[in-house]
Amino acid sequence: NDNLQAIKYFKKSRSLFEMMGNTTMVSQLNANISRGLRRNNQLDSALVYTKMALRYLDIDKEDALTSWIIMEAGTLQFELGNKEAAFASLHNCIDINEKNDDNFYGSFAFNVMAGFFKNSGQSDSSIYYAKKGLEAAQKIGFKFGALEASNLLAETYESKDIKEALYYQKISRGINDELYGAKIVQGLQKILSEEQERLRLIE
Numbered sequence: 001n002d003n004l005q006a007i008k009y010f011k012k013s014r015s016l017f018e019m020m021g022n023t024t025m026v027s028q029l030n031a032n033i034s035r036g037l038r039r040n041n042q043l044d045s046a047l048v049y050t051k052m053a054l055r056y057l058d059i060d061k062e063d064a065l066t067s068w069i070i071m072e073a074g075t076l077q078f079e080l081g082n083k084e085a086a087f088a089s090l091h092n093c094i095d096i097n098e099k100n101d102d103n104f105y106g107s108f109a110f111n112v113m114a115g116f117f118k119n120s121g122q123s124d125s126s127i128y129y130a131k132k133g134l135e136a137a138q139k140i141g142f143k144f145g146a147l148e149a150s151n152l153l154a155e156t157y158e159s160k161d162i163k164e165a166l167y168y169q170k171i172s173r174g175i176n177d178e179l180y181g182a183k184i185v186q187g188l189q190k191i192l193s194e195e196q197e198r199l200r201l202i203e
Contacts, residue, residue, distance in 0.1 A: 117129060
């Protein structure tokens, strides 16, 4: 299990940073451990490490690390069924990102919030935040964020407005092709062909 291997590594690293007195790294590693446990569906254990991450965190910094850890805490709370706490964490995270004009983590946070609302059956709110996520991602050319947002929008619009659903499906397909499609394969084939030719000439 890759998650369990990662958790072991994070725990060893955390011990080193605890000895060094680096509370920022200790906080980040506790959050990483929590994330691994959450992905392994060990939610109660994940909550323990989330609380430790927040305890070591300097909330007043309002930097990218603070935003990310608060977002992770909110995601865990949502999976635990604590929706009020989850939404409060994500609103806090979004506020930090907007203060810092951080469209990278902003895109993540908007998409997570959109997912919360989608899973809660609140499609209008999901669409609102997914559009914000798409806009933030497009501002900085963050294709993975844009892909997630456009997928959310296409799925949410399916039962509301088929024209809009098709529009966002088209955006999603375009991004997907850029990331994984034929152009990438052709580029790799060209590199391989050029390398084979170079080796042939050397021989």
